[in-house]
Amino acid sequence: MAGPTAAPTRREPTPDEFVAMQQSPEFQELRSTFRGFTFPVMIVAFIWYVVYVLLATFLPETMARPFLGLNVGLWLGLAQFLTTFLITWIYVRWANANIEPRAAHIRQEMEG
Template identity: 70%
Template structure:
């Protein structure tokens, strides 16, 4: 465990294991978990389905993937779509987390550390 020097006037306290257990069982923490899970689980499942679709089409329909479309073949466009959706999901998550998750986590941190 690293020791971080306290800032002048910093009155943070070190929570005990009992504090962490109590917080984990609190409605405030359960709401934070639900907020996190309501975004991450559906988006993770959707991206996994999209990725499996790409792999299955590439494996079982190579002729479809090789068809030209807008100057490139369909496979290249779908592959680029994988990258695009990764960046899009990351951006949307950051916006969602900053708006919904971080304020709740900060409130819990403030309550735990004083």
């Protein structure tokens, strides 16, 4: 019976190597790509949430109107959940294509 196999050891980068990588063009491009997607999406999602709260606060009669068996407020509340899951799904697909390969390359360079 064979014993458990040891996990491959990774090289621990030095603090200077971390700083050098952080300042490298490759890392700066990765960070810029990440921010270029996430910041606009985060801002739009936040605005959508604030609009929902403001509608509920200042236009309760509009939110209480019946629409397709529910009221407008419930439909918009369900849309909040739907957009959250949609944003998450889009981000995961985008990150797997645009962030993960670059991050894996950087990790491989750092850990050897």
